[in-house]
Amino acid sequence: MKKSSLLVLLCLVFTTNFLNAQEEETKESKLEIFVHADIGNGIIENDLEPNYNVNAENGEILLNYKFWKTLGLATGIAYSEINGNGFSSRGDFYHKRAMLKIPLLLSFDTKLGEKFRMISTFGVYSQYVVKDEYSFLLRKIDNVYEGWNFGSRLGISLIYQVYDNLGIGVHFNYQSDFSELENNNQIVNDKQKINNLNTFGLIATFGL
Numbered sequence: 001m002k003k004s005s006l007l008v009l010l011c012l013v014f015t016t017n018f019l020n021a022q023e024e025e026t027k028e029s030k031l032e033i034f035v036h037a038d039i040g041n042g043i044i045e046n047d048l049e050p051n052y053n054v055n056a057e058n059g060e061i062l063l064n065y066k067f068w069k070t071l072g073l074a075t076g077i078a079y080s081e082i083n084g085n086g087f088s089s090r091g092d093f094y095h096k097r098a099m100l101k102i103p104l105l106l107s108f109d110t111k112l113g114e115k116f117r118m119i120s121t122f123g124v125y126s127q128y129v130v131k132d133e134y135s136f137l138l139r140k141i142d143n144v145y146e147g148w149n150f151g152s153r154l155g156i157s158l159i160y161q162v163y164d165n166l167g168i169g170v171h172f173n174y175q176s177d178f179s180e181l182e183n184n185n186q187i188v189n190d191k192q193k194i195n196n197l198n199t200f201g202l203i204a205t206f207g208l
Contacts, residue, residue: 029207034062038201052086072107121155151177165207
């Protein structure tokens with residue numbers, strides 16, 4: 001009788017541990033990596049000279065920590081390039097700029113079905129001008145704008161979960177600077193910021 005009771009107890013303990021292990025395996029990871037690349041366009045807004053349109057290419061890696069149910073906090077690093085043609089009181093030009101960006105975002109994870117989810121992000125960013133180049137007809141000017149400025153952004157991603165820890169999908173991002181870049185260049189002497197930058201591309205998510 002004692003041996004039978006002990007055997008039943010051992011079976012219960014084993015079953016409980018097995019079920020707990022299964023729960024831990026299927027438990028959703030709180031840490032996730034978002035990688036996306038997108039293209040789009042925006043507007044360079046100047047204080048004095050005419051505004052002009054630019055094309056944009058972005059690549060970004062974010063680490064997202066889900067701290068409560070569907071809410072998370074994400075940060076990482078992005079590299080962006082813009083380019084476009086414009087004109088000013090100095091003449092026509094071609095403008096090219098490269099920037100590093102550090103976002104701080106609140107994320108919202110919404111399930112749309114067994115395999116589909118929507119990830120929305122909203123927050124702020126700081127960005128640093130790595131390279132800035134204006135090409136006029138007879139001369140080229142490097143590093144016209146330098147330093148940091150800041151802005152806000154909104155992103156929406158539709159994800160298909162290929163596996164529990166891997167998802168792929170499409171990504172849309174909107175951002176606008178709320179502070180201006182300044183310079184002391186005598187050829188291009190103006191304050192400016194990038195507004196209404198809309199980009200669309202692909203995203204991959206990796207659960208850790």
